[in-house]
Amino acid sequence: MRVAVAVHQVSTSYLQSELGPSDEPTTVRGDDEPQDMIGAVYGKVLDGTDMMSRYDLHGRAYGSMEMIREIGEREHQEHGRGFVPWSVPHGLDPETEGRLNANAAIAGAGHGERATMILNIEPYEGFWLLRGAESKDALRRLMSSFRENGGEEIWLWVDARTWQLRDTNFDHWLSAGEGLVTRILPEVYWTDFLRREPTDNDVRFFLNRAVALLGEYGVPPARVFPTLPSPSTPAQMVLGIEYCHELGTGRPNLWQRVNLSRETALAVAGMDDPWLAGGAAATGDDLDTGAVVVDPDGTLTLAELQEEHDAELAEIAAQLAALEDLSDVQAQRVTQWHAEHQAQLAGMRAALVSG
Numbered sequence: 633m634r635v636a637v638a639v640h641q642v643s644t645s646y647l648q649s650e651l652g653p654s655d656e657p658t659t660v661r662g663d664d665e666p667q668d669m670i671g672a673v674y675g676k677v678l679d680g681t682d683m684m685s686r687y688d689l690h691g692r693a694y695g696s697m698e699m700i701r702e703i704g705e706r707e708h709q710e711h712g713r714g715f716v717p718w719s720v721p722h723g724l725d726p727e728t729e730g731r732l733n734a735n736a737a738i739a740g741a742g743h744g745e746r747a748t749m750i751l752n753i754e755p756y757e758g759f760w761l762l763r764g765a766e767s768k769d770a771l772r773r774l775m776s777s778f779r780e781n782g783g784e785e786i787w788l789w790v791d792a793r794t795w796q797l798r799d800t801n802f803d804h805w806l807s808a809g810e811g812l813v814t815r816i817l818p819e820v821y822w823t824d825f826l827r828r829e830p831t832d833n834d835v836r837f838f839l840n841r842a843v844a845l846l847g848e849y850g851v852p853p854a855r856v857f858p859t860l861p862s863p864s865t866p867a868q869m870v871l872g873i874e875y876c877h878e879l880g881t882g883r884p885n886l887w888q889r890v891n892l893s894r895e896t897a898l899a900v901a902g903m904d905d906p907w908l909a910g911g912a913a914a915t916g917d918d919l920d921t922g923a924v925v926v927d928p929d930g931t932l933t934l935a936e937l938q939e940e941h942d943a944e945l946a947e948i949a950a951q952l953a954a955l956e957d958l959s960d961v962q963a964q965r966v967t968q969w970h971a972e973h974q975a976q977l978a979g980m981r982a983a984l985v986s987g
Contacts, residue, residue, distance in 0.1 A: 633669060633873070633900055633901065633902075633903035633904065633905040634668070634669055634670065634671030634672075634713075634901075634905070635669060635670075635671050635672075635873070635883060635884060635885055635886060635900060636670075636671055636672035636673065636674055636714065636716070636883075636885035636886070637669075637670050637672070637673060637674070637862075637885065637886045637888070637889045637892065638673075638674045638676075638718075638859070638885065638886065638887045638888040638889065639673055639674065639675045639676065639888065639889050640676050640888050640890070641676070641684065641687070641688040641690070641693070642675075642688055642690040642692050642693045642694075643688050643689060643690035643693065644890045645888060645889040645890045646690070646889070647690070648890055649889050649890050649891075649892065650666075650892070650893055650894045651666045651667060651889065651892060651894065651897060652666075652667075654667070655667055655670050655673065655711070655713070656711065664898055664901040664902050665898075665901070666892075666894045666897035666898055666901065667897075668901040669897050669898075669900040669901035670713060671713060671714065672713055672714030672715060672716060672885075673713065673714070673715050673716075673889075674716050674717075674718050674750060674885065675694065675700075675703070675704075675715065675716075675717055675718065675740075676694070676717075676718050676719065676720075677694040677700055677717040677718070677719060677736050677740070678694075678717075678719035678720070678729075678732055678733065678736060679719065679720050679722075680720065680721065680722040680724065680725075680729065681722075681724075681725055681728050681729060681732060683695050683696065694717075697735050697736060697738075697739040698739070700717055700736055700739040700740050701739040701740070703715075704717075704739070704740045704742065705742070714742070715740055715742070716740060716748055716749075716750055716787070717736045717737065717739070717740040717749060717750070718749065718750035718751070718752060718789065719732075719733055719736065719749065719750070719751060719752065720751075720752045720753075720758070720759055720760075721733070721751055721753070721760055721774065722759070722760060722761050723760050723761050723762040723767065723770045723771075723774070724761065726770045726771070726773035726774035726777065727773055727774070727777045728777075729774055729777070730773065730774040730775065730776065730777025730778040730779075730780075730781065730783070731777050731778075731781045733749045733751070733774075733778055733783060734747065734749070734777070734778045734779075734780075734781035734782050734783030735781065735782075736749060737749040737778075737782075737783045737784070737785070738782050738783070746784040746785045747782055747783050747784040747785065748784065748785040748786070748787065749778070749783060749785070749786055749787070750786075750787045750788075750789050750817065751786055751787070751788055751789065752789040753788060753789065753790055753800050753802075753805060754790070754791045754796065754800065755791070755795075755796050755799035755800045759800075760800060763799075763801065764801070767801050767804060768801070768804045768808070771801075771804055771805060771808035771809075772808050774808075775808045775809055775812060778812065779812065783812070784812075785812060785814050786809055786812045786813045786814070787813070787814065787815040787816070787817055787857070788802075788805055788809070788813055788815070788816050788817065789817040789819070789859065790802065790816060790817070790818055790819065791818075791819050792816070792818030792819065792820070792841075792842040792845055792846055793825075793841070793842075793845070794845060797845060797849070802849060803849060806849060806850070806851075814855065815855055815856075815857050815882065816846055816851050816855055816856050816857070817857050817858070817859050817885065818842040818846060818856060818858055818859065819859045819887065820838050820839050820842050820858045820859060820860060820861075820872070821838075821859075821860075821861040821887070822834045822835050822837075822838045822861065822864070822868070822872075823861040823863045823864055824861065825838060830868065832868065832871055835868050835871050835872050835875065836871075836875055839858060839872065839875055839876060839879060840879070842856070842858060843856055843879050843881065853879055853880040853881045854880060854881070854882065855882070856881045856882060857881060857882035857883065857884060857885060858872075858876050858881055858884045858885075859884065859885050859886070859887050860872045860873070860876075860884050860885070860886055860887070861886075861887060862886045862887060862888055862889070862890075862891045862892035862893075862896065863891050863893075864896060865896070866893075866895050866896045866898070866899035867899070869886075869896050869899060869900060870899050870900070870903060872884070873900065873903065873906075874906060877906040877907060882907075883905075883907050886900075
């Protein structure tokens with residue numbers, strides 16, 4: 633199986649990765665090789681209005697639109713792989729950002745491909761800086777500039793948890809990008825969202841939660857293409873990919889190349905691609921998007937999910953309460969985590985009843 637892999641900086645993603653400094657496919661077919669699982673590269677080309685070569689000192693860092701075109705063609709499209717550029721928009725100069733993102737989308741598109749750009753939006757410092765009415769106006773201007781300069785399609789890369797979606801004004805992005813935004817890439821990092829080693833139940837839980845929360849914004853599973861954590865164990869990565877297909881999402885992608893182990897890459901390379909094996913389609917509007925499955929095999933119940941995650945939250949709360957310098961922010965975070973878990977469980981319960 634082949635999936636897309638994200639590259640944040642060329643210097644780290646290639647010089648510090650177990651997969652080595654090249655994505656070149658193996659020339660002699662035989663045993664699976666780690667590079668065999670790379671079906672596309674999502675390369676970061678812009679941060680605000682800056683080309684990534686301002687921050688990434690590698691000689692192949694993206695420093696111009698022509699370089700985006702050359703790297704995309706030579707290293708990816710010529711080898712039968714896809715290439716999609718991505719950026720972190722800031723909103724301080726929406727017209728310029730819209731134009732630059734459109735130019736990058738055009739440069740990165742292969743022959744016959746739509747000019748597509750991935751925009752990474754998160755409610756943290758260094759990302760989109762605007763909120764409320766100011767953000768809504770800037771988004772309208774950015775999207776208009778993107779269209780006017782030849783951009784055709786936008787995928788949104790988001791932290792798809794409750795308050796993160798709310799604080800990025802995710803609904804404004806969807807409305808401003810109507811006709812442009814075709815995919816949502818939720819970050820489903822079961823390796824990062826917990827303070828303990830994740831279980832198989834956690835993998836299912838976080839994927840379910842992302843699909844359910846995006847559904848509340850009117851995004852069907854067929855438009856969801858989850859981003860899975862590269863540091864995952866091989867077994868949980870395989871489980872996550874298979875479970876994405878069971879939920880009816882699009883083919884997932886991985887964040888990021890630098891921390892993708894050879895073992896996990898080989899596990900993915902050795903999979904049969906369920907999106908190519910017939911059965912339920914991964915895209916299209918003909919899917920049943922109303923129900924969220926908790927566990928199709930019946931081995932994981934809502935009660936078990938609730939018990940496990942309530943215990944986890946209680947442990948976190950106890951640890952924080954033991955700190956003498958417990959801050960209001962930490963206390964609020966515990967309350968927020970609990971509310972997110974409860975909301976997700978309620979959503980899954982309602983989906984099962986309606987299904």
